[in-house]
Amino acid sequence: MKATLLLSFLLLGTLPGLSGADVQEDIRRLTQVGPEGAGNEAASEAWKNVAGAGPGALALVLGQTGKTGAVADNWLRLAGNVIVDRALKSGGKLPLAELETFVRETANLDAARLLAFDLLAQADPAKAKALELTLTDDPVQALRRGAVAHLISAAAALEGEAAKKAYQDALRVVRDEDQTKAVAEALRKMGETVDLPKHFGFITRWDIIGPFDNTERKGFDAQFGPEKDRAMASKYEGKTGKVSWKQYESTDEYGKIDFNKPLTPLKDATAYAMASFESHEEREVELRLGCKNAWKVWVNGVLLFGRDEYHRGQRMDQYKLKCRMRQGANTILVKCCQNEQTESWTAEWEFQLRVCDSTGTALLSSSSLFDGLKPDSKPNR
Amino acid sequence: MRSLSMCRSFFRFTAGVSLACLATAAPLRAADWPAFRGPSHSGHAADAVIPKEPKMSWSAKLPGRGLSSPIIVGDKVFVTAADGAGQEKLQVLCFQKRDGAPLWTRQLTATGRTMTHVKTCVAASTPCSDGRLVFALWSSNDLAAFDLDGNLVWLRGLTADYANVSNSLGMASSPVVVGKTLVVVIENDSESYSLGIDTATGRNVWKLERPRSANWTSPVPLPARDGAPEGVLLQSAKGVLAVEAATGKKLWEFGPSASSMSSSLVEGGVVYVPAAGITALALPAAGKEPATVWNARQVNPSTISPLLLKSRLFSVNNAGILTMAEAATGDVKWKLRLTGPFSGSPVGAGDRVALVSEKALVQIVDANAPEGAVLGQLQLPLNAQTKELTLCTPALSGGQLFVRTDSTLWCLTE
Numbered sequence: 092m093k094a095t096l097l098l099s100f101l102l103l104g105t106l107p108g109l110s111g112a113d114v115q116e117d118i119r120r121l122t123q124v125g126p127e128g129a130g131n132e133a134a135s136e137a138w139k140n141v142a143g144a145g146p147g148a149l150a151l152v153l154g155q156t157g158k159t160g161a162v163a164d165n166w167l168r169l170a171g172n173v174i175v176d177r178a179l180k181s182g183g184k185l186p187l188a189e190l191e192t193f194v195r196e197t198a199n200l201d202a203a204r205l206l207a208f209d210l211l212a213q214a215d216p217a218k219a220k221a222l223e224l225t226l227t228d229d230p231v232q233a234l235r236r237g238a239v240a241h242l243i244s245a246a247a248a249l250e251g252e253a254a255k256k257a258y259q260d261a262l263r264v265v266r267d268e269d270q271t272k273a274v275a276e277a278l279r280k281m282g283e284t285v286d287l288p289k290h291f292g293f294i295t296r297w298d299i300i301g302p303f304d305n306t307e308r309k310g311f312d313a314q315f316g317p318e319k320d321r322a323m324a325s326k327y328e329g330k331t332g333k334v335s336w337k338q339y340e341s342t343d344e345y346g347k348i349d350f351n352k353p354l355t356p357l358k359d360a361t362a363y364a365m366a367s368f369e370s371h372e373e374r375e376v377e378l379r380l381g382c383k384n385a386w387k388v389w390v391n392g393v394l395l396f397g398r399d400e401y402h403r404g405q406r407m408d409q410y411k412l413k414c415r416m417r418q419g420a421n422t423i424l425v426k427c428c429q430n431e432q433t434e435s436w437t438a439e440w441e442f443q444l445r446v447c448d449s450t451g452t453a454l455l456s457s458s459s460l461f462d463g464l465k466p467d468s469k470p471n472r
Numbered sequence: 473m474r475s476l477s478m479c480r481s482f483f484r485f486t487a488g489v490s491l492a493c494l495a496t497a498a499p500l501r502a503a504d505w506p507a508f509r510g511p512s513h514s515g516h517a518a519d520a521v522i523p524k525e526p527k528m529s530w531s532a533k534l535p536g537r538g539l540s541s542p543i544i545v546g547d548k549v550f551v552t553a554a555d556g557a558g559q560e561k562l563q564v565l566c567f568q569k570r571d572g573a574p575l576w577t578r579q580l581t582a583t584g585r586t587m588t589h590v591k592t593c594v595a596a597s598t599p600c601s602d603g604r605l606v607f608a609l610w611s612s613n614d615l616a617a618f619d620l621d622g623n624l625v626w627l628r629g630l631t632a633d634y635a636n637v638s639n640s641l642g643m644a645s646s647p648v649v650v651g652k653t654l655v656v657v658i659e660n661d662s663e664s665y666s667l668g669i670d671t672a673t674g675r676n677v678w679k680l681e682r683p684r685s686a687n688w689t690s691p692v693p694l695p696a697r698d699g700a701p702e703g704v705l706l707q708s709a710k711g712v713l714a715v716e717a718a719t720g721k722k723l724w725e726f727g728p729s730a731s732s733m734s735s736s737l738v739e740g741g742v743v744y745v746p747a748a749g750i751t752a753l754a755l756p757a758a759g760k761e762p763a764t765v766w767n768a769r770q771v772n773p774s775t776i777s778p779l780l781l782k783s784r785l786f787s788v789n790n791a792g793i794l795t796m797a798e799a800a801t802g803d804v805k806w807k808l809r810l811t812g813p814f815s816g817s818p819v820g821a822g823d824r825v826a827l828v829s830e831k832a833l834v835q836i837v838d839a840n841a842p843e844g845a846v847l848g849q850l851q852l853p854l855n856a857q858t859k860e861l862t863l864c865t866p867a868l869s870g871g872q873l874f875v876r877t878d879s880t881l882w883c884l885t886e
Contacts, residue, residue, distance in 0.1 A: 127633050128675035131626040135673075138624050161583040162629040165614070168580055169624045176576065176622075209579070236557055267557060383640070396635070400661040403640035403686065409587055 111151070114144045118151050121166040122159040134166055142173040146185050149174060153193060153207055157200030164202050171206060175213045185214045191222055194234070201231045201449070208234055227264050232450050239265050243273055255281050262290070266451035268407045291407075292445040292453025293346025294366045294423070298336045299353050301362030303329050305428045310361035311385045311399045317363040318389065318426060330360060339364075345381075345407055349441040350427060356438065357429060364425045368446060369457040370416040376454055378412040378423070381405045382442040385428040390414045391421055401430045402437045408451070416446075500603040505544040505867040505874075508598035508646035509817060513692050514737040515779035515786075520821035520868035523886035525848035526834055529872065530572035530883045536563050537878040538595035539815070539863035540646070544569060545601045548620060549867075549874060551881055552608050554594035559586045562594065562610050565881075566622060569869065572883060576622035584612035584631025588642030592863070593878070596644035598690075600654075602671055607654050611643040615656060617674060626674030630656070636663035639686050646690040648704065650717035653677055655704045659687035666691070666706050668720050678720025683710045689735045690777075693717070697741065698757035705743065707736050712745055714762075724761050726753055733775040742799070744785060746773050752802060768802030771795055777865075781820035781839060788814050788827060794837060796844060808844035810835050815863040828852075828875050832862040834884065855879045 120137035124130040141148055152171045156164050178185050193199060193207040212219035223237040239261060246257035258277045262285065265271045275285040288295050303315040316327030326335045339353045350362045370376075378395065380388060383405035387397035395412040429440040446454045500506050502519045509515040536555030543550050547569045555561040560582040566575040586594050588611055599608040605617045605625055613630035631637055637658045645657040654669040659682045668678040687708045694703035694714055703723050706713045711727030730736075731746035738744075742765060743753040749769035753762035771778075772795075773787035780786075785799045792812025797804045811833050818827045824847065825837040832852035838845045852875065854860050860878040867874040873884040 124627070128626065128628055128669075128673060131628075131674045135624070135626050142623065160632070161581070162627060162632050165580040165583065165616075165627055165629070166624070169578055169616075169627075172578055173622065173624075205581075233557070233560075269557075398636060398662055399684070400640060403661065404587065404589060405640070406587060409640065410585075 111147075114141060114148050114151055117141045117144075118148075118155050118167070121170070122155055122163045124163050124166060138166060138170055141167075141170040142177075144174070146174055146178050146183060149186060149210065150189070153199075153203045156206050157202030161202075164206070168206050168209075171210050172213065175210050179214060187211060187215055187218060190214070191218065194222060197230055205231055205233055230450050232266055235264065235450070236267060236270070239267075239270050243270060246274075246277065255283065259283070287344045288346050289455065290453060291346070292447045292455060293341075294368070294444055294446065294456070295341045295343075295346050297339050297341075297348055297364040297366045297425075299339045299348075299350065299362060299364050300327065300334055300336045301329060301350065301354050302331070302334065302357050302360035303327075303362070304359065305361045305430065306359045308385070308399070308401075308428070308430055310359075310428045311387070311397070311426075313361070315361060315363070317365065317424065318387070323365075336365075343443075346443040346445060347441050348443065349439075350429070351438070351440050357440070358433065359429070359431050360440070361426065361428045362440070364427065364442070366423045367456070368416065368421045368423055370418055370421055370454075371457055373418045374416055375449075376414060376416050377447055377449055378414060378444060379408040379410070379447060379451075380412065380425075380442060380444050381407050381409040382427065383439055384442070385430070386442060387426040388412060388444075389422075389424040391417065397426070401428075402432060402439070405439070405441075407443060500601070501546055503544070503869045504546070504601070504603065505542075505869050506603065507543060507600035507648055508541055508690050509735075509737070509777060509779075509865065510819065510868060512739070512780075513648065514739050515777070515818060515865075516781045516820040517868045518821075519870070521871045521886075522819075522821045522824040522826050522836060522868065523848070523871065523873060523884060524824070524836060525886065526836065526850045526873055526884035527886070528850070528852075528882060529885040532567050532572040532574060532881045534565065534876065534879055534881055535577070536561065536595065537593040538876060539593060540595050540876075541598040541865045542867045542874040542876055542881060543599055543601060543606070544867055544869040544874070545603060545606065545620060548575065549881065549883075550599055550601070550606050551876055552595040552597070552599055552610065554582075554586070554610060558582075559588070559594040560612075562608075562612065562614055564599070564606065564608050564616070564618060564622075566620075567881065569872070569883075572881065578616075578618060578622055578624070580614060580616060580627070582610065582612035583614055583629035585638045585640075586612050587640050591861070592642040592644065594642070596642055598646040598865070600647050600649055602649045605671060607647055607649070607671070609647050609656060611639075613637055613643065613658055615647075615669075615674070617671070628669070628674050630658055630667075634658070634663050634665060637665065638662070641686065644688040648691050648693060650693045650704050651702055653704075653717045655691045655706075655717065657682075657687065657689070657691050657706060659683065659685065659708055661686055666720075668717065677718070680706070680715070680720050682706070683708045685709045685732065687732045689730075689732060692736050692738055694723075694738055694743075694755065697755060700756070700758040705736055705738065707745070708732060711747070712736060712743070723758075724756055726751075726762055731773070731775075734773040735777040737778060737780050739780045739799070744778060744780065744799070746778065750778065750785065750787070750797075750802065752799075766802040768797055768804070770804050771797045771802060776814060777817040779818040779820050779825065781825065782823070784839060786818050786820065786825055786839070788812075788818055790814055792829070794818070794825070794827070794844060796839065806843045808837065808846075810837070810846070815861070816865040819866050819868055821868055826866055826868070826873055828862050828864070828866055830861040830863060832875075832877065834873070834875065850884065852877070852880075852882055
C-alpha cells in the first residue's frame, strides 16, 4: 500500500483510547495466528481492540490483508466488517472515497482489494455497484465477475453486428466457466467460432501410459515407473505386462482426458499422462485440475498435491495448484487412479487440466510435446 | 503515551477476563434450540409447542444459500449461509426471535474448497451454541466462534491445517458442544479426522484419525453414567465409536457398520444407531461394551435422522413414509404416507411431529392418533427462479417453528 494513501486514510482521531501504534501491534497479533489455532488467545484479545478502533483502523487492516495467509485474513476481514457495521449503526463517517481508491489501485494485494470492495459494498452498495461496473479487466476474478455480467446483459439486449461485437468484447475479458459458456453459446448462434480449450488454456495433447495396478486402491500410494523414474523410459511393467507411452489428443471442449478411450474401460487401474509446457519466462502459474478419480500432479518432478477420493464429483477448476514454472520446457505429470466400483456413475476415469494465471487467464505453451514428432516416435523428454 | 499504555493494558485485562469467562459454560435456556436436532440432540424440545395449524409469523430474507438449521439462543435466531459465485462468502446472520429484525451479519471468506453437489451447499452444517458462543462450520472447513453480539472470539481454517480434508460432494456434519469441548467431525475419503476443540480458544484438545470414508453424520453427546464420563458418539460407515468428550479416549465401539448420513440419537440410556435399519444399544457402564437391545430393519431412516418423542421413535424416508416404532422394542406401530420428498429430519414436541418437505410443505402430524394423522399443513412459497428447495431440519422454540430455505428464514406460529 502506498504510504501517502495510508496516511490520508488513517484518521487517528477516531481511534478511541489507542494510538496507531497500538492498533498496529494488535493487527500484528491477528496476523500471527498459526496452525491448529496457535495464537488464537492473543488474536482474540487483539481483535476486540481492532474492531473497536473505529474507521481509522481500516487502512491498517487493509495494509496487512493478504500478507500472511487466508486464516489471518479472515481475522482482519471480520474486524473490518464490524468496524463498518458499528459506524453504520452509529452514523460514523466511513472513508468511502479512500476505499474506492484502494480498490482501484491494482498494485495493492488482491485479498486486500477484495476486502476493500466488500467493505465498500457493506457501507454503500450503490457506490460499490458503480465501481464494480468499471472493473472489466480487473486482475481479481471475483471483482471482474460483476462487470462481465453487466457486459453479457448489455450484449443480450443488442442485435446483429452490435450484439456480435459486444459478445466478442465480453469474450476477451470473461474468465469464469458459466459466463464463458454463455458468451460462447451466443457467439456460436451468430456463426462465430470460439476455441474454448484455447480460451481456458486446457492442455489437450498428452502422452499416456497404463494400466498399472490399483487393486484395493493401493495404486495411489504405489510408485510406478513414471513417477519414480526421472529419466522416463519408453516402456514399463504395467498391471498385465509391458506398457508404453501413447500420444493422445482430446477434442473435448473442456479438455477432458478420458483414459477409457486409449486404454479401454478398466477397473482397479492406474494411468499417467505427461505433457510438456513451454513457458516464455520463469513465473508463477496456477494449474487448475478437475478430476473425480484419485490423482497426483507433479511439475518438473516436484509433487504439487494429490487427493485419494473417488467419484464424489468433478468440475472445471476443482483444484487450484500454484507452482513456479521455469523458462523453457516444463514437464507436467498427472497420475489418475480408477477404483473397483461398477455403478454407472463410476465409469469416468479422466481429468482436465489447464494452465493459467490467478485471474484464470489462459497461459498457452509456446510449443507442444508433439511438435516435430512422427506419430509412433518416443516423445523427446 | 503512558495513559494510552494504561488504557491499552486495561483493554487487555478486560479482554482477558472476558475470555476467561467464556471458558465457563453458560446455562442454556429452556426455550433454546442450540444445535442440530435441538437441546436433546434427538429432535425434540421439552418446552416447545408445535403449532397445530401453522401460520406465517414473520420472514426474513437471507443473502446466501444454506440448508443448515437455524438455532435459537435466548431472544436470537442464528443462521449460516454461503454466497458468491463459488459460495466462497461465508455468513453468520443473527435475527431477533420475536419479529425477525436483523441484528447483525458477519462474513468471512472460505479458506478451503467450496465445491459441493448441486443439491447441497457450503452452509450445510448446523451451527451450535453453549449459550454464550455460537460455533459455525461450513463445508470449506472454516470454523468460527462468535459471541451472541457478533464479536469474533476465534477462528480456524481446518483445510489450512489439514490440506486434504474435504469432500467434493460437500461436508455436512454439524458440530456439537459437550462440556467445554466442541466436537467437529471432518471425516472424508482422504485425510479424515474428528476433533475435540477447546470452546474458549479454538485450539485442539484432541484429534482422532478416523476411517477414510465420506461421512455426513453428526456427533451426539453421551451423558455421564455408571462411572463413565461425559462422552460423544462418533458415527461412520464403520460403526459408532464412543469417546470421552474431554480427552477423545475411547469408551466403547459398535460395528461393523452404520449409516454415513443418518445420525444416531441417545435417550434414556439407550443409543439408537442407524445401522441395519435401527439398532438400539444399551449405554454401557465404564469399561464395558454396549449390549444390543433390539434391531428393527423395517425402521429405515434412509438419509434422514430419526426423532425420539415420548418413548416413540419416528423415522421418515426420502419418499415420505413416516414410520412410528416403540422405542422400547422397535416394533412398528404405524406408517403414514406424507407428501415428500424429504431431506430434513423430523422434529417433535408434545404429541406433535413437524416435517418440512423439499417443496416447502410444512406438515404437522398427530403422534397420538392410532395410525398417525396430519393435523395441519402450510405451503411456504419458494423462489421458482432459483428452483430452491427446503432441505433443512426445522427448529423449535416456545410456540415458534423455524424453517429456512436458500432465500428466506421463516417463523411459523399457531
